[in-house]
Amino acid sequence: MLEIKNLEVSIGDTQILRGLSLSIGTGEVHAIMGPNGSGKSTLALVIAGHEDYKVTAGSVHFEGQNLLDLAPEERARKGVFLGFQYPVEIPGVNNAYLLKAAVNARRKHQGESEIDAFEFLQLAREKMKLLEMDPSFLNRGVNEGFSGGEKKRNEILQMAMLEPRLAILDETDSGLDIDALKAVAKGINALRDPQRSIVLVTHYQRLLDYVEPDYVHVLSKGRIVRSGDKSLALELEERGYDWVQEAASA
Amino acid sequence: MSAVAVDQNLLEAAVGRLAEDGLTALRKKALSNFGKTGFPSLRHEDWRYTNLAAAAELSNSCLSEPSPPAAPGSVDIGQLTAEIDAHWIVVSNGTVIPETLSALQEAGVSITPLSASVNSVEVHIDDPLSSFNASLLSDGLLIRIADNAKVEKPIGFLLLDDAETAAGLSQTRFIIDLGRNASAAFVELHRSSGNNAHFANSVIQIELGTGASADYVRLQERGAGHLQIGRLQALLREGATLNYTSIDVGGKLIRNDVVATIDGAHATANISGIYLADGKQHIDNHILIDHRVGPATSRQNYRGIVGGRARCVFNGKALVREGADGTDAEQSNHNLLLTDTAEIDTKPELVIYADDVKCSHGTTVGQLDKTALFYLQSRGLTLEQAKILLTRAFAGHILRKLPLENVKKYAHQMIDRKLDHLTGDSGQ
Ligand SMILES: Nc1ncnc2c1ncn2[C@@H]1O[C@H](COP(=O)(O)OP(=O)(O)OP(=O)(O)O)[C@@H](O)[C@H]1O
Ligand SMILES: [Mg+2]
Numbered sequence: 001m002l003e004i005k006n007l008e009v010s011i012g013d014t015q016i017l018r019g020l021s022l023s024i025g026t027g028e029v030h031a032i033m034g035p036n037g038s039g040k041s042t043l044a045l046v047i048a049g050h051e052d053y054k055v056t057a058g059s060v061h062f063e064g065q066n067l068l069d070l071a072p073e074e075r076a077r078k079g080v081f082l083g084f085q086y087p088v089e090i091p092g093v094n095n096a097y098l099l100k101a102a103v104n105a106r107r108k109h110q111g112e113s114e115i116d117a118f119e120f121l122q123l124a125r126e127k128m129k130l131l132e133m134d135p136s137f138l139n140r141g142v143n144e145g146f147s148g149g150e151k152k153r154n155e156i157l158q159m160a161m162l163e164p165r166l167a168i169l170d171e172t173d174s175g176l177d178i179d180a181l182k183a184v185a186k187g188i189n190a191l192r193d194p195q196r197s198i199v200l201v202t203h204y205q206r207l208l209d210y211v212e213p214d215y216v217h218v219l220s221k222g223r224i225v226r227s228g229d230k231s232l233a234l235e236l237e238e239r240g241y242d243w244v245q246e247a248a249s250a
Numbered sequence: 251m252s253a254v255a256v257d258q259n260l261l262e263a264a265v266g267r268l269a270e271d272g273l274t275a276l277r278k279k280a281l282s283n284f285g286k287t288g289f290p291s292l293r294h295e296d297w298r299y300t301n302l303a304a305a306a307e308l309s310n311s312c313l314s315e316p317s318p319p320a321a322p323g324s325v326d327i328g329q330l331t332a333e334i335d336a337h338w339i340v341v342s343n344g345t346v347i348p349e350t351l352s353a354l355q356e357a358g359v360s361i362t363p364l365s366a367s368v369n370s371v372e373v374h375i376d377d378p379l380s381s382f383n384a385s386l387l388s389d390g391l392l393i394r395i396a397d398n399a400k401v402e403k404p405i406g407f408l409l410l411d412d413a414e415t416a417a418g419l420s421q422t423r424f425i426i427d428l429g430r431n432a433s434a435a436f437v438e439l440h441r442s443s444g445n446n447a448h449f450a451n452s453v454i455q456i457e458l459g460t461g462a463s464a465d466y467v468r469l470q471e472r473g474a475g476h477l478q479i480g481r482l483q484a485l486l487r488e489g490a491t492l493n494y495t496s497i498d499v500g501g502k503l504i505r506n507d508v509v510a511t512i513d514g515a516h517a518t519a520n521i522s523g524i525y526l527a528d529g530k531q532h533i534d535n536h537i538l539i540d541h542r543v544g545p546a547t548s549r550q551n552y553r554g555i556v557g558g559r560a561r562c563v564f565n566g567k568a569l570v571r572e573g574a575d576g577t578d579a580e581q582s583n584h585n586l587l588l589t590d591t592a593e594i595d596t597k598p599e600l601v602i603y604a605d606d607v608k609c610s611h612g613t614t615v616g617q618l619d620k621t622a623l624f625y626l627q628s629r630g631l632t633l634e635q636a637k638i639l640l641t642r643a644f645a646g647h648i649l650r651k652l653p654l655e656n657v658k659k660y661a662h663q664m665i666d667r668k669l670d671h672l673t674g675d676s677g678q
Contacts (some may be wrong), residue, residue, distance in 0.1 A: 073631055102631070
């Protein structure tokens with residue numbers, strides 16, 4: 001599904017990713033953990049196509065295609081989804097309007113016809129019910145005045161509507177109360193599928209209790225320094241990151 | 251830049267050609283007023299960005315020969331009413347088309363020609379453009395809304411610049427008087443036809459009696475080569491509310507002056523607007539809220555989207571006079587610059603002589619938010635679509651407060667049409 005090789009990324013004059021390699025198979029769930037500032041969001045944003053992050057070496061392939069050649073919207077249409085760590089407030093752009101435009105952009109790319117208004121509303125209501133979101137969120141501006149937790153839930157709603165091939169969720173669990181975490185986990189689990197891959201960027205074991213990953217990676221100073229199964233997350237929770245970082249630089 | 255002035259002799263001759271009627275004395279007085287000032291030059295503080303040389307030149311050439319009679323043009327009132335449901339009064343080159351006036355029958359509304367009622371009102375001729383307007387006025391309208399009348403259906407003014415067969419010069423004057431606790435809505439729609447030059451100069455006076463309220467929406471979509479100067483002169487009595495929104499997308503040179511005088515406690519003036527300019531358009535908005543009595547509230551809220559080599563000006567002033575205690579005045583002007591060659595000059599001013607006032611202002615000039623653009627792209631929208639969406643949302647901030655659903659819809663369409671130009675080719 002996703003093949004990243006020796007990726008080096010800079011912003012301005014600062015190198016952030018320093019030869020990162022990661023391979024994500026179809027149907028797998030991966031968790032990426034790591035200290036603040038280690039480059040997790042950078043990785044996510046590079047995959048989504050943010051132009052401020054310059055790739056200076058390495059490659060990223062998505063389903064055999066060079067992802068780095070594509071504009072952000074082309075990546076989205078092919079099924080790459082990023083749940084932002086900090087979702088943007090866009091006052092005046094209707095949440096339902098954006099959802100529908102996004103769904104239609106993806107459909108058009110797949111050669112399907114546009115979703116009709118009724119079908120769209122049905123689908124949105126169904127997904128919102130699953131996420132325990134009030135339908136009134138559809139009529140508000142995109143993330144406008146949403147609480148931190150509501151913004152994260154809205155990201156999951158978008159993901160649920162778009163049914164991406166690859167979903168990267170950057171700290172979608174941060175700032176959620178217990179109930180919201182459960183609802184979000186339910187949303188993620190509902191999308192777990194042998195044809196879909198999911199990357200969870202997280203600081204906490206909590207989310208992984210609900211959404212069990214197949215693999216756990218530790219990102220430190222721009223590199224994956226350790227990979228393992230879900231037990232690695234438990235170990236990190238207990239021992240922190242120092243031992244992995246030390247082991248890596250040794 | 252060579253200054254061109256209006257030729258007073260030509261003006262006098264043109265005024266002399268107008269038929270003797272109830273306005274003759276007013277015209278003479280206005281003519282003499284104008285003779286003392288002429289058009290303001292760029293040296294005048296309020297006119298430093300807006301050059302009236304082209305307007306003066308066009309005036310001179312139009313004044314040198316008798317103006318052709320007004321033609322009703324080819325307005326499809328039925329079509330217009332389907333778009334905006336209103337009592338439409340059609341005004342072609344400053345002349346009211348009588349049929350559209352006689353069709354207007356509404357309880358509590360009385361409309362008379364200004365020439366027949368000029369002695370019962372005060373006609374504003376205190377600034378050069380208003381005296382120019384009054385001196386050349388063939389006629390105007392006095393619109394009275396009776397005390398306590400609630401006029402549901404808006405009164406529409408379709409102001410047409412007819413430049414089909416010749417260059418034109420038009421003067422429009424309405425005096426609107428809302429009685430005690432009366433309420434009414436007005437829509438002023440500016441359009442033009444033809445490729446000849448045109449200069450339209452209008453003065454709308456509106457007085458809101460105690461407890462009266464008015465919604466007034468100005469929609470300007472005239473042709474690309476046309477010039478327009480417009481003034482709204484408002485007077486608010488105790489507890490009156492004026493909601494005014496002005497939308498400019500058309501024209502070559504547009505100057506709007508809004509003066510709202512607050513003459514009664516607990517009055518509210520909401521003055522807002524949006525201007526979209528591209529090519530070499532020039533749009534200048536000057537607003538003055540004159541707080542003479544407090545407590546009272548005023549809001550100025552203008553937004554601009556400027557591309558191409560266009561230039562827009564916002565000058566908003568709140569004047570709080572001595573004794574107008576308890577005044578609450580806010581001003582904001584936010585602008586999007588779409589090109590490096592576009593220009594915006596924004597200047598909010600607060601002049602305060604009273605105590606216990608709450609005044610604030612804020613202006614910004616910026617580009618579209620890159621983070622938001624990326625967010626939209628990451629959801630599958632092209633950069634182009636994302637830009638249009640964000641720009642529309644920026645304008646929508648003003649539009650969403652518009653009264654009357656079909657006016658709102660019309661305004662949205664007007665803006666969308668303009669945005670297609672503006673964002674499509676960056677307004678070059
Ligand atoms: N636009 C930017 N300008 C300058 N530095 C940046 C920029 N974006 C990221 N960085 C830097 O790159 C490094 C990695 O940031 P990134 O956001 O990828 O970290 P992270 O692993 O997601 O951290 P966190 O766990 O706190 O979210 C940080 O040191 C950050 O300050
Ligand atoms: Mg991060």
